[in-house]
Amino acid sequence: MTLISIEDARELILAHCQPLPPEDLPLSEALGRALVHPVVAAMDIPPFDNSAMDGFAIVAADTEGAKEEEPVSLAVVDVIRAGTSGKQVVVSGTAAKIMTGAPLPEGADAVVESESTTETAGTVLVRRKVKSWDNVRPMGEDSPKGTEVLAAGAAIGPAEIGVLASLGMPTVRVYRKPSVAIIATGSELVEPGNPLAKGQIYNSNAYTSEAQCVEVGVKPQRMGIAPDDYDVTLAMMRNALVNDVLITSGGVSVGDFDFVKDVQDALGVERKLWRVAMKPGKPLSFGVFERPEGGRCLVFGVPGNPASAMVSFELFIRPTLLRLMGHTAVVRSVSTAVLAQDEPNSEKRVRVVRVWLERSEGRVLAHSTGSQGSGRVRSMVGASALAFVGPEGSGKKAGDQVDVMTIRETRV
Numbered sequence: 001m002t003l004i005s006i007e008d009a010r011e012l013i014l015a016h017c018q019p020l021p022p023e024d025l026p027l028s029e030a031l032g033r034a035l036v037h038p039v040v041a042a043m044d045i046p047p048f049d050n051s052a053m054d055g056f057a058i059v060a061a062d063t064e065g066a067k068e069e070e071p072v073s074l075a076v077v078d079v080i081r082a083g084t085s086g087k088q089v090v091v092s093g094t095a096a097k098i099m100t101g102a103p104l105p106e107g108a109d110a111v112v113e114s115e116s117t118t119e120t121a122g123t124v125l126v127r128r129k130v131k132s133w134d135n136v137r138p139m140g141e142d143s144p145k146g147t148e149v150l151a152a153g154a155a156i157g158p159a160e161i162g163v164l165a166s167l168g169m170p171t172v173r174v175y176r177k178p179s180v181a182i183i184a185t186g187s188e189l190v191e192p193g194n195p196l197a198k199g200q201i202y203n204s205n206a207y208t209s210e211a212q213c214v215e216v217g218v219k220p221q222r223m224g225i226a227p228d229d230y231d232v233t234l235a236m237m238r239n240a241l242v243n244d245v246l247i248t249s250g251g252v253s254v255g256d257f258d259f260v261k262d263v264q265d266a267l268g269v270e271r272k273l274w275r276v277a278m279k280p281g282k283p284l285s286f287g288v289f290e291r292p293e294g295g296r297c298l299v300f301g302v303p304g305n306p307a308s309a310m311v312s313f314e315l316f317i318r319p320t321l322l323r324l325m326g327h328t329a330v331v332r333s334v335s336t337a338v339l340a341q342d343e344p345n346s347e348k349r350v351r352v353v354r355v356w357l358e359r360s361e362g363r364v365l366a367h368s369t370g371s372q373g374s375g376r377v378r379s380m381v382g383a384s385a386l387a388f389v390g391p392e393g394s395g396k397k398a399g400d401q402v403d404v405m406t407i408r409e410t411r412v
């Protein structure tokens with residue numbers, strides 16, 4: 001298989017992602033999910049004309065000519081608290097004291113804010129001319145009944161939850177989360193907490209992948225370490241195919257003991273891609289396992305180098321998990337920044353440089369996090385973005401503009 005670009009690889013992978021079946025969730029559990037159906041307002045929000053200020057509900061025409069030094073005097077006939085409604089009709093020459101959010105009383109067509117009034121026993125002096133609808137939030141202003149207020153596939157964030165709650169909906173239909181299994185491969189790997197023998201290293205990829213899943217709201221299952229042994233790897237991967245997604249790390253390159261692709265083939269995983277034109281992360285593999293009993297498992301083989309594994313997750317697995325959860329927006333936003341240092345690239349692959357962004361003198365500068373070796377997990381530490389350099393040519397110089405994908409908060 002030939003190398004394909006990052007964008008083509010992502011498009012190809014997403015073409016195999018169908019949203020999972022829906023479920024209904026209480027609002028307080030729906031954060032981070034995506035809407036199955038568009039939401040149409042079944043009622044007006046707000047449900048009634050109401051005051052935007054603490055002040056007095058009046059007939060605006062009464063304040064014609066009112067000025068600071070020539071206030072208009074009105075008789076106060078009622079006090080309307082939020083959650084109640086006025087008992088008096090406001091006619092010309094009268095006013096009702098009103099609190100923010102209380103319904104506009106009959107007869108009134110405006111509210112004058114307290115700051116422009118002086119209240120004395122039984123009367124209020126209005127010190128400015130008020131226009132009809134001043135300080136009134138009309139019924140349906142926020143969401144008119146019958147309008148689509150949220151689109152299908154929209155990500156449910158705090159604001160969307162607010163809209164659902166304001167419409168009186170206690171639950172929402174969302175797509176379910178994928179089940180994800182993670183297997184680290186490599187005979188050199190040992191779980192943290194155990195002693196290391198000569199030649200061994202700790203398994204870090206399984207934990208970074210797990211954490212990256214949790215960041216999108218998915219709790220995966222770490223299934224342990226598969227040594228570089230065909231039969232053991234086969235048995236462990238077979239067990240994991242009941243999940244919606246399987247992520248293996250390592251063993252997917254061209255080494256003598258890289259069995260992951262052979263095992264995928266033996267298990268009937270149909271490979272859709274292998275090798276992406278990027279550095280780090282070239283030997284990524286992606287395939288689909290169709291379960292005989294129905295359903296499928298999306299099988300990712302990410303390279304073992306820790307930076308490769310993390311970058312592959314960011315660029316391909318994160319969008320996959322989001323799409324399985326029904327999100328329409330699954331790719332992090334890309335903007336431009338100016339390199340703070342030279343970033344060479346003589347290869348036919350895009351370099352994905354881990355950078356931190358800084359706003360300086362009206363520009364956004366992309367600073368390297370340091371040595372960018374694929375094996376260095378620390379190159380991801382403190383990275384707020386991935387910068388894309390290349391492919392081909394001599395790379396970019398300090399001051400050149402590059403595309404950057406923000407992956408976390410930026411220093412200010």
Ligand code: AMP
Nearest residue numbers: 184186203204205206250251303304305
């Ligand atoms: P591989 O892709 O299996 O050839 O592994 C590439 C490099 O990544 C080797 O130096 C491995 O020791 C290292 N590596 C593989 N898996 C892990 C892991 N789970 N945690 C940390 N390093 C790993």
Ligand code: MG
Nearest residue numbers: 186250251304
């Ligand atoms: Mg290996």
